Amino acid sequence: MTDPDSFSNFANRSSSKWLRYPADVLPMHVAEMDFDVAEPIRARLAQMVVNSDLGYLGPFAKAGQAFESFALNRWGWQLDPTHAKMATDVGVAAVEILKAATGPGEQVLVNTPVYAAFFSWLKEADCTPVDAPLVLEGDTWKLDLPAIRAAFESGVRVYLLCSPQNPVGRIHTAKELTEIAKLAKEFDVLVISDEIHAPLSWVPFTPYLSLGQEAAATGVTITSSSKAWNTAGLKAGFLVTASDQVRAKLKLLPEAMQWRASILGAHAMVAAYEQGVGWLDQTVLQLQENLEHLRSEVANRLPQARLYEMEATYLAWLDLGAYKIQDLQQAILKEAKVAVVAGSDHGIDDDYPGFVRFNFATSKPRITEAVRRIAELCEGH
Numbered sequence: 001m002t003d004p005d006s007f008s009n010f011a012n013r014s015s016s017k018w019l020r021y022p023a024d025v026l027p028m029h030v031a032e033m034d035f036d037v038a039e040p041i042r043a044r045l046a047q048m049v050v051n052s053d054l055g056y057l058g059p060f061a062k063a064g065q066a067f068e069s070f071a072l073n074r075w076g077w078q079l080d081p082t083h084a085k086m087a088t089d090v091g092v093a094a095v096e097i098l099k100a101a102t103g104p105g106e107q108v109l110v111n112t113p114v115y116a117a118f119f120s121w122l123k124e125a126d127c128t129p130v131d132a133p134l135v136l137e138g139d140t141w142k143l144d145l146p147a148i149r150a151a152f153e154s155g156v157r158v159y160l161l162c163s164p165q166n167p168v169g170r171i172h173t174a175k176e177l178t179e180i181a182k183l184a185k186e187f188d189v190l191v192i193s194d195e196i197h198a199p200l201s202w203v204p205f206t207p208y209l210s211l212g213q214e215a216a217a218t219g220v221t222i223t224s225s226s227k228a229w230n231t232a233g234l235k236a237g238f239l240v241t242a243s244d245q246v247r248a249k250l251k252l253l254p255e256a257m258q259w260r261a262s263i264l265g266a267h268a269m270v271a272a273y274e275q276g277v278g279w280l281d282q283t284v285l286q287l288q289e290n291l292e293h294l295r296s297e298v299a300n301r302l303p304q305a306r307l308y309e310m311e312a313t314y315l316a317w318l319d320l321g322a323y324k325i326q327d328l329q330q331a332i333l334k335e336a337k338v339a340v341v342a343g344s345d346h347g348i349d350d351d352y353p354g355f356v357r358f359n360f361a362t363s364k365p366r367i368t369e370a371v372r373r374i375a376e377l378c379e380g381h
Contacts, residue, residue: 021339026370029339033230033361040275041268057263066273077210079240086258089237090196093222098125100252101190102158109151109159113346115166130156131348139309141168143176152187161193167357168317169310174206181211184218190249191219199228201312202284209242216242225272236265287314290360294367301375314361321354323378329356336373
């Protein structure tokens, strides 16, 4: 956990979060948690280093088997671990799937606001994003099912789904996902469901591939333990399929994917899924506490700001549009000395300029200090 008495960046960490900006900038941007990694993961990695066990990752059934048990216990999803294919990480898995399943310039559906890396993945795979934006109902962002149908009717045949939705923290319901599966079956659409944030949920989460034959016939899940257990640098993830129809669409996936994953990351996944559930449960409770603390600080210091309902993740979608600050993210960085992600990064055409994504997986004093600095800028503007 962080040092609550100091707001300079950690001196003993070397990830991008801590080195990208000067030490006087509070890093609330990139999706890393300021919590200690679970002890079973650290112990497993330490033992591998002691044993000089740092070679190539060969065939490794344990990762799929560990995830099978976790998914069944957590969500009631029975998957076939023999169809869990290793990848370097979720981003690489997405790009390889897109390359295998699409042609140059092919349209791919997304729902903005969405994880900014989706757009770089699509660009790398030479795909064109098509948007069916989320709709805001009260304080909840939801999928626009009529817009999704319209996109499929127009000829879009690949859908990159963020589930749970980053950055709004929405858990798409089983009813919504079932309707998507029906539409995908009707229009022969491949649904790539990015479920990396799923373990960080505090309302029931529904895996896409758990929804029966239509979902199985249309979906491929990409996931990893790296986000929920805070081990992104270990570079390992996997994709899961549940039907021959989808596997036929992905027949061009490179056989070398498994060899491009990290042996440390693969073993860390096993430790996380088998021995890290207690740590995960405590972390989810801590995130809920932190979110309530963030809500209180925003309400007290930023009365014109807006936060929305959240059901998962530690990435708040903060609406500061009422303050009418130009180039909001840069102003917050340069004047308030807080690093956040620009709202416009989460859209196709510089949408959401009045929003920022704020990482609250840190100490409450850091949350308070970050909001205080942002409020000083916004309220004094």
